[in-house]
Amino acid sequence: MRGDGLSASLPVHPVPDMFSPVSAPAESIRELSWLVFGISAGILIVVVGVLAYCVIRFRERPGDDREPPQIYGSNQIELAWTLVPALIVVVLFLATARTINELELRQPPPGALKTTIVGHQWWWEIRYPDLGIVTANELHLPVAGEGKDRVAYLTLESADVIHSFWVPQLAGKTDVVPNRVNGMWVAPREAGTYLGQCAEYCGTQHAHMLLRVIVHPQADFDAWVAAQKRPEVVDAAVADGRAVFQATACVNCHTLGGTGARGTFGPDLTHLMSRETIGAGAAENTPENLRAWIVDPDHLKPGVLMPAMKLDRADIDKLTAYLLTLQ
Numbered sequence: 001m002r003g004d005g006l007s008a009s010l011p012v013h014p015v016p017d018m019f020s021p022v023s024a025p026a027e028s029i030r031e032l033s034w035l036v037f038g039i040s041a042g043i044l045i046v047v048v049g050v051l052a053y054c055v056i057r058f059r060e061r062p063g064d065d066r067e068p069p070q071i072y073g074s075n076q077i078e079l080a081w082t083l084v085p086a087l088i089v090v091v092l093f094l095a096t097a098r099t100i101n102e103l104e105l106r107q108p109p110p111g112a113l114k115t116t117i118v119g120h121q122w123w124w125e126i127r128y129p130d131l132g133i134v135t136a137n138e139l140h141l142p143v144a145g146e147g148k149d150r151v152a153y154l155t156l157e158s159a160d161v162i163h164s165f166w167v168p169q170l171a172g173k174t175d176v177v178p179n180r181v182n183g184m185w186v187a188p189r190e191a192g193t194y195l196g197q198c199a200e201y202c203g204t205q206h207a208h209m210l211l212r213v214i215v216h217p218q219a220d221f222d223a224w225v226a227a228q229k230r231p232e233v234v235d236a237a238v239a240d241g242r243a244v245f246q247a248t249a250c251v252n253c254h255t256l257g258g259t260g261a262r263g264t265f266g267p268d269l270t271h272l273m274s275r276e277t278i279g280a281g282a283a284e285n286t287p288e289n290l291r292a293w294i295v296d297p298d299h300l301k302p303g304v305l306m307p308a309m310k311l312d313r314a315d316i317d318k319l320t321a322y323l324l325t326l327q
């Protein structure tokens, strides 16, 4: 369910497959993995081949009980089995060092779209400092242009424990560490939805710390930005629900533009209904699930840090009706 009606037609890639990269860092990683895989496969074939040859060629034959020739020391053989592996290690080291050097970027490149991603137990806070947008669990990016002019730079921070940001089709994993700022970049060249996942065990709901990256054509991305910047429009029909929200402890943990709620412990709800899931991928963002989430989040995501607010049925209906208007 999408308020902006944009990504409905974009392809969704349901398998986060590192072998189908659509962005520069993931492509370099795939190339390197094939190189390492190729060299390892070569070593396997040679070793198993020599072993099989020796087992067959020099096996014990009936009636032949002579002792095989005993060879003590051979400089040539020892040189060969020292130098060849050493050379292979050097090749792998240089190839890896080159790839790491290519991918490491300490500072955002000029012209990059800057985003800050904060890992929380168990959801992702996503900020666009230059655009003044805050959202959760969905990173929206424009498709990369020629060269690297539209690279997106991701600053990674943690609010609590170690998480790891991983969208296999876009880039390798980067750990999200408390009291440390890490950075990575992506340059997605195909529009679509790419799935990701926290890749470092971070507590009960590590498995439901899902993430989606929605890559739009530039014009759609601009429209998304405009929609996210739109201030809250209060519909008089849901004023009761808004009052319930403001009178409940919701405001301590959530920010909601226009209501005075400025909590930062939970996701910003200003444009809640523009997102595809709730609870960082725990459930689809449908009216039924949203209501069930407010009644008892633990039911949809056991261990979640949001408590059940114990509202009566009438208040839950009003509150749900209000949240459903937050496009």
Ligand code: CUA
Pocket: 119, 120, 122, 162, 163, 164, 198, 199, 200, 201, 202, 203, 205, 206, 207, 209
């Ligand atoms: Cu966050 Cu696992």
